[in-house]
Amino acid sequence: xxxxxxxLVEFHAGxxxxxxxxxxxxxxxxGASLMRALYERTGKALTIGLxxxxxxxxxxxxxxxxxxxxxxxxxxxVISVDPSSPFxxxxxxxxxxxxxxxxxxxxxxxxxxxARGHLGGVSGATGDAVLLMDAFGLDVIIIETxxxxxxxxxxxxxxxxxLVALQPGSxxxxxxxxxxxxxxxxxxxxxxxxxxxxxxxxxxxxxxxxILQYGAWVPELAMTQALEGxxxxxxxxxxxxxxxxxxxxxxxxxxxxxxxNHQVRQLALGKLQHRLDAAIASHPDLSIDxxxxxxxxxxxx
Amino acid sequence: MDRPLRIxxxxxxxxxxxxxxxxxxxxxxxxGMEVIYTGLFQTPEQIVQTAIQEDADGIxxxxxxxAHMTLFPLILDQLKAQQAEDIVFFGGGTIPPxxxxxxxxxxxxxxxxxxxxLQEIVDFVNGACGKRRALVG
Numbered sequence: 001x002x003x004x005x006x007x008l009v010e011f012h013a014g015x016x017x018x019x020x021x022x023x024x025x026x027x028x029x030x031g032a033s034l035m036r037a038l039y040e041r042t043g044k045a046l047t048i049g050l051x052x053x054x055x056x057x058x059x060x061x062x063x064x065x066x067x068x069x070x071x072x073x074x075x076x077x078v079i080s081v082d083p084s085s086p087f088x089x090x091x092x093x094x095x096x097x098x099x100x101x102x103x104x105x106x107x108x109x110x111x112x113x114x115a116r117g118h119l120g121g122v123s124g125a126t127g128d129a130v131l132l133m134d135a136f137g138l139d140v141i142i143i144e145t146x147x148x149x150x151x152x153x154x155x156x157x158x159x160x161x162x163l164v165a166l167q168p169g170s171x172x173x174x175x176x177x178x179x180x181x182x183x184x185x186x187x188x189x190x191x192x193x194x195x196x197x198x199x200x201x202x203x204x205x206x207x208x209x210x211i212l213q214y215g216a217w218v219p220e221l222a223m224t225q226a227l228e229g230x231x232x233x234x235x236x237x238x239x240x241x242x243x244x245x246x247x248x249x250x251x252x253x254x255x256x257x258x259x260x261n262h263q264v265r266q267l268a269l270g271k272l273q274h275r276l277d278a279a280i281a282s283h284p285d286l287s288i289d290x291x292x293x294x295x296x297x298x299x300x301x
Numbered sequence: 302m303d304r305p306l307r308i309x310x311x312x313x314x315x316x317x318x319x320x321x322x323x324x325x326x327x328x329x330x331x332x333g334m335e336v337i338y339t340g341l342f343q344t345p346e347q348i349v350q351t352a353i354q355e356d357a358d359g360i361x362x363x364x365x366x367x368a369h370m371t372l373f374p375l376i377l378d379q380l381k382a383q384q385a386e387d388i389v390f391f392g393g394g395t396i397p398p399x400x401x402x403x404x405x406x407x408x409x410x411x412x413x414x415x416x417x418x419l420q421e422i423v424d425f426v427n428g429a430c431g432k433r434r435a436l437v438g
Contacts, residue, residue, distance in 0.1 A: 002438050017385070020356040028304045089305060090330035096351065097340035103347040109354055114335045
């Protein structure tokens with residue numbers, strides 16, 4: 001493997017390959033020395049999380065947001081997470097198809113990540129990738145989750161602003177009332193807003209919001225047609241208002257703390273899981289019940 | 302830690318036939334690799350930038366348009382220009398044997414033609430990209 005020093009030289013020189021290899025290293029569980037060298041450079045980027053069901057248009061929305069950010073002269077990082085096969089551990093990462101117009105823009109860096117068995121809509125190393133892109137100097141980082149549904153809420157811990165994208169005609173008001181992703185939105189995005197049922201969905205989200213208790217920030221609702229770029233300016237304005245709110249109220253510190261906690265927990269859990277699996281595997285005694293076995297293993301930990 | 306091979310499967314130029322690329326993508330996925338699919342109509346520059354940002358071990362190019370003698374060399378040039386020649390570059394499609402031989406001579410590591418068994422392709426990718434990992438990391 002490339003030496004850390006060589007890698008850091010490439011990274012500091014702003015070469016995409018340096019960032020690409022740094023992310024690979026973090027994904028392989030070897031991010032510790034890298035993070036030690038780069039952590040102090042983090043904390044400047046605007047991070048946007050984008051989640052929602054499959055087919056809602058997350059990648060297309062991402063592409064539209066990249067375009068908007070680039071028109072404002074900002075450099076952009078995109079992290080796009082897709083599921084890994086639980087059987088072969090392979091993955092087909094296809095979110096780039098919607099992002100092709102940004103491939104050769106030197107100020108856009110796109111990285112597809114496989115979830116590698118990690119549940120929660122992101123990969124175990126997504127937090128690392130965000131920090132690395134931040135340290136690399138990218139202004140805006142968009143994290144697009146796996147499109148799986150109703151409990152991909154880890155993104156809210158990782159990103160400063162969380163966008164929940166929904167599409168019209170995909171379920172009744174009970175779907176909107178369910179717990180999970182509906183509770184993490186800083187901004188709701190109704191994509192495919194030209195759909196005849198778009199206004200109904202908008203009303204359902206609004207009426208759900210009346211029932212819920214919010215703090216100082218009440219989620220905004222943006223109507224978009226990402227493919228046409230319609231509504232993207234308004235969505236961007238909502239993101240900026242949310243960011244201003246975070247900084248004015250000091251809420252940003254709580255967000256940073258949440259992201260930090262999330263990552264520390266991930267790293268610690270990863271190590272614990274390894275030790276735990278080994279302890280379970282070396283406990284061949286099936287004659288005692290599972291409760292007693294788990295107590296015994298934990299007592300020896 | 303053992304990490305999966307990452308392979309960019311690409312379609313270049315004016316070539317809308319992606320069944321082959323999808324079959325290969327799926328075979329590589331089922332062999333435990335992480336496959337990044339670029340979508341259709343990519344330029345050589347787009348494909349090589351993708352491979353760099355994704356830190357791919359290899360690029361597999363599918364061409365059924367007849368433009369293989371143009372597009373393969375353009376990607377080789379791009380890899381060279383980006384100092385990324387360590388990335389394993391292979392491909393396939395409707396490519397006559399004499400063209401395949403010429404492409405191999407120019408630096409395309411393998412050229413697969415219709416009828417090539419999927420296992421042969423998987424084995425090649427595992428072998429060539431595994432060798433690259435040992436050298437480059």
